[in-house]
């Protein structure tokens with residue numbers, strides 16, 4: 357337990373203080389309790405939290421339409437929700453899934469990284485780091501019920517979970533496709549992938565910006581199960597029951613033992629990583645790549 361306590365992420369209080377302020381700015385500082393489960397069911401604008409099973413599992417539904425892009429407001433609300441669950445001793449596991457049809461998450465919000473100022477980029481990147489650290493080091497059992505497309509930052513989020521279930525649908529592609537946008541996956545995205553599928557498979561996947569369809573994602577070990585779309589959540593809850601059969605303290609210490617060194621690499625150089633991001637994303641050539649990519653996304657419709 358001591359290790360688990362030591363692993364708590366630094367700067368969390370700072371970000372959450374900022375998060376509450378941001379919540380106030382949104383005019384929605386309070387969590388709305390509702391339903392028969394009282395305080396156990398709560399929601400912000402962009403994250404729904406519902407009881408999953410036997411009162412010890414929560415289901416977090418990402419609800420940032422149309423594509424669950426990880427905007428700064430979304431990240432803030434997600435982090436507050438997660439902290440609430442971490443602090444509630446009743447919860448031992450969380451299933452993370454999407455409330456948006458056909459998309460788990462479109463990844464980082466490109467509008468947060470395009471045409472803004474360095475201060476904004478720094479604030480955004482700090483929130484992205486915080487999301488990864490909080491999820492990667494979570495004491496809870498996390499199961500990603502990936503019910504749709506899961507590129508880049510969406511894939512990173514899924515990779516922080518202990519288990520990944522992917523829906524068997526042509527839309528459900530998953531991977532770190534950053535190179536396709538003309539950008540580079542940061543080292544801690546890469547580390548998380550390597551820890552999941554190994555070095556050679558990661559090298560290929562990262563350089564080519566591969567988005568794996570379900571059968572290939574399963575084969576390479578990017579996901580643990582592929583099931584029909586309507587069974588993703590029930591499978592997630594059934595896998596969760598298996599993981600919850602293990603005593604928490606032993607499982608948490610083992611998880612920490614497996615993940616701490618990877619997390620520490622970022623923790624030791626958070627500020628430098630922010631500065632790297634700001635200078636990289638501010639380059640004219642990178643802004644141009646993002647502009648072209650955003651235009652392509654728009655044209656796809658018309």
Ligand SMILES: CCCCCCCC/C=C\C/C=C/C(=O)SCCNC(=O)CCNC(=O)[C@H](O)C(C)(C)COP(=O)(O)OP(=O)(O)OC[C@H]1O[C@@H](n2cnc3c(N)ncnc32)[C@H](O)[C@@H]1OP(=O)(O)O
Nearest residue numbers: 425462463464465466467505507508509540633636653654
């Ligand atoms: C030297 C080392 C230095 C290191 C520095 C590190 C730098 C690296 C930085 C960051 C890493 C980046 C990580 C990321 O996550 S980048 C985001 C990658 N995401 C994607 O490529 C997905 C893009 N989206 C799609 O492919 C599709 O939208 C879809 C498959 C998810 C869903 O398709 P569909 O249902 O058909 O929806 P639309 O495409 O029509 O989209 C609807 C709407 O949403 C907008 N949109 C889509 N994705 C995003 C996004 N990620 N951010 C913001 N907005 C997005 C899209 O433009 C449409 O908008 P509209 O036309 O205004 O309606």
